[in-house]
Amino acid sequence: MPDRHTSAARTVPAGRKSPAGPASGLQDSRLSVLLPLPLEGPYDYAAPPGQGLAPGDLVRVPLGSRELTGVVWDPDTAGPGVAAERLKPAGARIDLPGLPEPERRFVDWVASYTLAPPGAVLRMALSVPAAFEPPKPVTAYRLAAAAPEPKGLRLTPARRRVLAAAGEGPARPAAELARAAGVGSSVVKGLAAAGVLEAVVLPPPAAFQAPDWRQPGPALTTAQAAASEELRGQAARGGFAVTLLDGVTGSGKTEVYFEALAAALAAGRQVLVLLPEIALSAQWLERFKRRFEARPAEWHSDLTAVQRRRTWRAVALGEARVVVGARSALFLPYQDLGLIVVDEEHDTSFKQEDGVVYHARDMAVVRARLGDFPVVLVSATPSLETATNVEAGRYGRLRLPERHGSAGLPRVELVDLRRDPPPRLEGAGQSWLSPALRRALAETFEAGEQALLFLNRRGFAPLTLCRTCGHRLQCPNCIAWLVEHRLAGRLECHHCGHRAALPVRCPGCDAEGSLAACGPGVERLAEEVKALFPGQVTALMSSDSISGPAAAEALVRAVQQREIDLLIGTQIVAKGHHFPWLTLVGVVDGDLGLSGGDLRAAERTYQLLHQVAGRAGRAERPGRVLIQTYEPEHPVMQALASSATDARDRFLETEADARRRAAMPPFARLAAVILSDPDQRRVDEACRRLSRTRPRREGIEILGPAPAPLAVLRGRHRRRFLLRTRRDVAPQGVLRDWLAAVDLPRQTRLQIDVDPYSFL
Numbered sequence: 216m217p218d219r220h221t222s223a224a225r226t227v228p229a230g231r232k233s234p235a236g237p238a239s240g241l242q243d244s245r246l247s248v249l250l251p252l253p254l255e256g257p258y259d260y261a262a263p264p265g266q267g268l269a270p271g272d273l274v275r276v277p278l279g280s281r282e283l284t285g286v287v288w289d290p291d292t293a294g295p296g297v298a299a300e301r302l303k304p305a306g307a308r309i310d311l312p313g314l315p316e317p318e319r320r321f322v323d324w325v326a327s328y329t330l331a332p333p334g335a336v337l338r339m340a341l342s343v344p345a346a347f348e349p350p351k352p353v354t355a356y357r358l359a360a361a362a363p364e365p366k367g368l369r370l371t372p373a374r375r376r377v378l379a380a381a382g383e384g385p386a387r388p389a390a391e392l393a394r395a396a397g398v399g400s401s402v403v404k405g406l407a408a409a410g411v412l413e414a415v416v417l418p419p420p421a422a423f424q425a426p427d428w429r430q431p432g433p434a435l436t437t438a439q440a441a442a443s444e445e446l447r448g449q450a451a452r453g454g455f456a457v458t459l460l461d462g463v464t465g466s467g468k469t470e471v472y473f474e475a476l477a478a479a480l481a482a483g484r485q486v487l488v489l490l491p492e493i494a495l496s497a498q499w500l501e502r503f504k505r506r507f508e509a510r511p512a513e514w515h516s517d518l519t520a521v522q523r524r525r526t527w528r529a530v531a532l533g534e535a536r537v538v539v540g541a542r543s544a545l546f547l548p549y550q551d552l553g554l555i556v557v558d559e560e561h562d563t564s565f566k567q568e569d570g571v572v573y574h575a576r577d578m579a580v581v582r583a584r585l586g587d588f589p590v591v592l593v594s595a596t597p598s599l600e601t602a603t604n605v606e607a608g609r610y611g612r613l614r615l616p617e618r619h620g621s622a623g624l625p626r627v628e629l630v631d632l633r634r635d636p637p638p639r640l641e642g643a644g645q646s647w648l649s650p651a652l653r654r655a656l657a658e659t660f661e662a663g664e665q666a667l668l669f670l671n672r673r674g675f676a677p678l679t680l681c682r683t684c685g686h687r688l689q690c691p692n693c694i695a696w697l698v699e700h701r702l703a704g705r706l707e708c709h710h711c712g713h714r715a716a717l718p719v720r721c722p723g724c725d726a727e728g729s730l731a732a733c734g735p736g737v738e739r740l741a742e743e744v745k746a747l748f749p750g751q752v753t754a755l756m757s758s759d760s761i762s763g764p765a766a767a768e769a770l771v772r773a774v775q776q777r778e779i780d781l782l783i784g785t786q787i788v789a790k791g792h793h794f795p796w797l798t799l800v801g802v803v804d805g806d807l808g809l810s811g812g813d814l815r816a817a818e819r820t821y822q823l824l825h826q827v828a829g830r831a832g833r834a835e836r837p838g839r840v841l842i843q844t845y846e847p848e849h850p851v852m853q854a855l856a857s858s859a860t861d862a863r864d865r866f867l868e869t870e871a872d873a874r875r876r877a878a879m880p881p882f883a884r885l886a887a888v889i890l891s892d893p894d895q896r897r898v899d900e901a902c903r904r905l906s907r908t909r910p911r912r913e914g915i916e917i918l919g920p921a922p923a924p925l926a927v928l929r930g931r932h933r934r935r936f937l938l939r940t941r942r943d944v945a946p947q948g949v950l951r952d953w954l955a956a957v958d959l960p961r962q963t964r965l966q967i968d969v970d971p972y973s974f975l
């Protein structure tokens with residue numbers, strides 16, 4: 216690994232004199248600048264005189280033939296690595312507040328925990344370079360105050376319409392005015408040139424509106440009030456604390472953490488709320504707006520370039536007071552972050568799997584510790600990690616045991632598919648709905664209520680098989696089956712995105728018309744339902760049918776307005792929606808998540824199905840949940856169906872025991888090392904080299920190498936090592952020493968995943 220004191224000066228070709236730094240030898244003339252590139256550490260530059268650059272400042276610096284923006288990093292105690300007179304001078308300071316100390320320490324911390332280069336972490340914080348410059352002034356047009364007689368200007372109908380439009384409303388940019396008048400922008404420009412319209416420079420668009428924290432919330436129940444008081448106190452005082460807000464779905468957790476948010480805002484601090492699937496959280500945004508009379512700043516992958524730029528700047532300038540976002544919102548340049556809420560803390564989408572591999576919930580706790588403020592983890596089904604931290608007294612816990620108002624928790628019934636299988640249909644058609652679930656659907660529709668069928672499988676069928684030779688349609692780049700998406704009319708690989716047309720003949724034996732869909736996806740389920748209940752309106756909700764926030768919002772509204780009788784969805788329906796008329800939830804394949812040997816399979820299945828079940832009966836009408844399973848005696852199914860109030864905690868205890876006995880997280884630490892290469896022999900050679908130098912000592916164990924379950928992904932052969940250490944041994948140091956001592960083939964890619972959640 217390169218030494219931390221590599222310097223930009225080294226990129227100067229030999230024989231050429233590098234620009235000399237001023238006052239050579241003086242420590243304060245040397246500037247450590249971290250660049251948003253996967254480099255091992257900051258580079259040294261000569262401080263330009265008279266600029267008074269301080270740590271955290273954004274600064275332009277040269278690198279090779281390029282110029283880019285980095286952050287002045289804290290002076291290194293290791294001492295200078297490059298002679299001062301060989302340093303290149305840094306350029307101009309960017310006119311923005313920069314990264315405060317806790318943000319800089321956070322970047323370093325995340326880098327050292329995940330073993331990512333600090334510059335790669337900084338790149339997540341500086342993800343919108345366009346935001347470094349102030350927005351360009353916008354020119355708008357209005358009727359000229361002293362409009363000259365449009366001499367020699369023929370008033371065509373188009374021009375008349377523009378003048379009419381300009382007469383109404385404020386000055387508008389040419390394109391907007393043209394659109395309002397139904398003409399091209401050139402007509403507007405022409406009128407401006409003739410002096411009939413005048414140009415004015417608009418002030419920058421209004422910054423984010425400040426949420427009004429003085430607005431009162433609803434009257435709270437006793438349990439809610441107690442929880443709220445504690446969290447309000449924490450947020451008002453500041454100081455590091457981690458609290459699990461633990462309450463069943465619909466118990467008012469959101470209302471309670473809104474109180475904490477109000478207290479943090481009252482204390483003048485910025486707030487971050489992390490939500491899984493923020494793009495689908497229209498209802499949450501609506502609620503926030505009602506309560507605080509302003510929209511929060513949103514941060515997720517569906518923002519436009521303009522929105523990203525505006526939001527990044529507003530966070531840096533402290534104008535955005537509340538940010539609600541996906542995991543990457545953790546790295547925005549907050550000036551004064553004072554509270555983080557992680558809603559649905561157990562959700563696995565908080566784990567980022569590529570680039571810098573990190574878990575946003577865990578890093579949120581770190582960020583709060585570095586910033587010395589509270590963090591609230593919210594869930595109805597806490598992760599075993601969090602539950603264990605509560606048990607050990609490291610995290611606090613506030614409980615909300617009951618659903619708000621008259622709503623009770625839904626009754627969960629297990630449908631034993633061995634005894635009550637879906638009926639065999641005439642002809643080739645297959646069925647996935649048992650008689651019990653069909654009856655429940657009919658009763659629900661009869662009562663004029665809504666139902667939800669949950670199946671966590673996108674597309675029509677997960678596998679296409681040749682009935683003649685048994686050939687299975689496989690992705691050419693991955694060891695994975697191609698999934699038929701009938702609505703889109705194609706096959707798709709869910710791992711690499713490869714698409715292909717469904718062949719007419721079997722690629723294996725050339726038989727025609729012998730390819731058969733195996734197993735159900737949501738599209739196939741929709742076909743069965745349509746045949747069974749032709750009178751009901753059904754809608755699909757999966758990442759294929761919901762393309763973005765607007766589509767999600769429209770669908771959610773349609774369900775709320777009871778335009779839809781039956782929703783068929785993948786896991787995206789599980790999240791946070793509140794549908795008062797939805798009283799039946801049917802889980803089509805309860806066992807789906809239990810296979811596959813994932814360490815957290817049982818825990819995840821419990822969380823997901825519990826959350827889906829929580830969609831039923833959220834208002835006055837009691838809810839009912841049917842889970843179809845071949846293993847009704849499985850502890851997960853038993854816990855889901857139990858009406859005992861401590862069923863969840865007992866399930867978590869059982870899980871904890873199993874993990875403790877197996878020496879698995881959270882009672883041990885894991886880190887995965889994944890090697891991949893297009894060439895299989897080379898990746899195996901890389902494995903041999905790593906194997907030869909594997910560290911052997913007390914408290915650590917290295918498993919593997921083994922082919923990854925997805926042994927070929929995107930054309931690369933993959934091998935995994937798994938490092939397991941005792942809880943009191945940090946895997947980072949072990950990995951660093953081990954990997955530094957091995958020379959890997961240049962083409963072999965190495966990825967490190969500390970605390971892995973995916974074992975594919």
Ligand code: ADP
Pocket residue numbers: 433434435436439462463464465466467468469470471619793
């Ligand atoms: P959770 O976040 O635990 O799922 P929510 O905060 O979404 O629960 O509450 C469920 C529903 O009950 C929401 O519609 C919410 O507005 C309502 N609610 C919760 N607490 C109160 C309260 N004290 N007064 C009025 N409505 C409440």
Ligand code: ZN
Pocket residue numbers: 690691692693695708709710711712713929
């Ligand atoms: Zn693929």
